[in-house]
Amino acid sequence: MSKATACLDITLGCSGFVYVLSTAFAYTQMDGVNRVHLLDGEIFSKIVNRRDKVDWSLYGDAGTATLVEKGDYEDSTFLLMSDGLGEDFVKIYAGMRNPITADSLVEKEREEGNIRTELEVYMDGMDVFNFAMRVVPKNVKEVCATIDTTLEYVDYVVFHQVNKFMTDFFVKRLKFDINKGSYCIQKFGNISSCSVPLTIVLELQDKLTDRRNVVMTGFDAGLSWVAAKVVFKRCNIIFKLIEY
Secondary structure (H helix, E strand, O other), X not given: OOOOOOOOOOOOHHHHHHHHHHHHHHHHOXXXXXXXXXXXXXXXXXXXXXXXXXXXXXXXXEEEEEEEEOOOOOOOEEEEEEOHHHOOOEEOOOOOOXXXXXXXXOOEEOHHHOEEOOOOOEEOHHHHHHHHHHHHHHHHHHHHHHOXXXXXXXXXXXXXXXXXXXXXXXXXXXXXXHHHEOOXXXXXXXXXXXXXXXXXXXXXXXXXXXOEEEEEEEEEOOOEEEEXXXXXXXXXXXXXXXOO
C-alpha cells in the first residue's frame, strides 16, 4: 500500500457506516483522491457479557468493506444528527471520561440481575426504542425533502437492523411499500454499524446494477442518527457473504 494513503479511524456505533459514508463521499471530491476504502467492523462478543441476559442475545459480529470511487455524487445527500443528552442510553461506562481502574474489570450485578463489567456495553432498550420512534421516520422524510423528492421515488430503504418490530413500525409510519424494505436481523441480530452494508450485501446484491435510489439510516449510540439518500450507479460488484 502506498505511504501516501491517508488513514483515519471513526467510532460512532450503529450510525457509523452511514455517517462515515458521507466522509468517504466528501474525500472523493478532493483533488488527488481517487477512491476511499471504507472498512467497518463490529466485535460485540468482546464487549457484551455472556451473563447479561438482555444484551448478549441481541448482538452479532461482522465486518464489511466498501469501495467508493471518485464520481458525481450531487444526487446523494446526508442528514447527520446528534444529541449528547442521550449519552446514557447506550454506553460503556469506563473509558476516557471515567478512567479505567481495577474495579472497572470486576463483574457486578446490574439492573434486573444482569451481570457486566464497566468495560462492557449497556443499552436501555426502552429509551432507545422511544428515541428511534421519535427521530428516524422524521429524518427519512427530511432527507427526501432536502432534494425535493418523496419515498415514492425511492427504490429501496435500508434501516439499521435493531429489531423487526421497530423496522416494521418505521414502514407503517412512513407509509411506503414494505417490499422496498430489507431485513437481515433474523439472520445475524443487531450488528451495529455493519447492519446497513450487510443488509445491502444479503438483500440487494443483484438489484443495484442499474441506477437505483436507496435511503439508508443509522441511529443509536451518542445519541446519533443519520439518514442518507444515495444514488447507486454502476454498482456491478457486490461480493457474497463469507461466514466463519
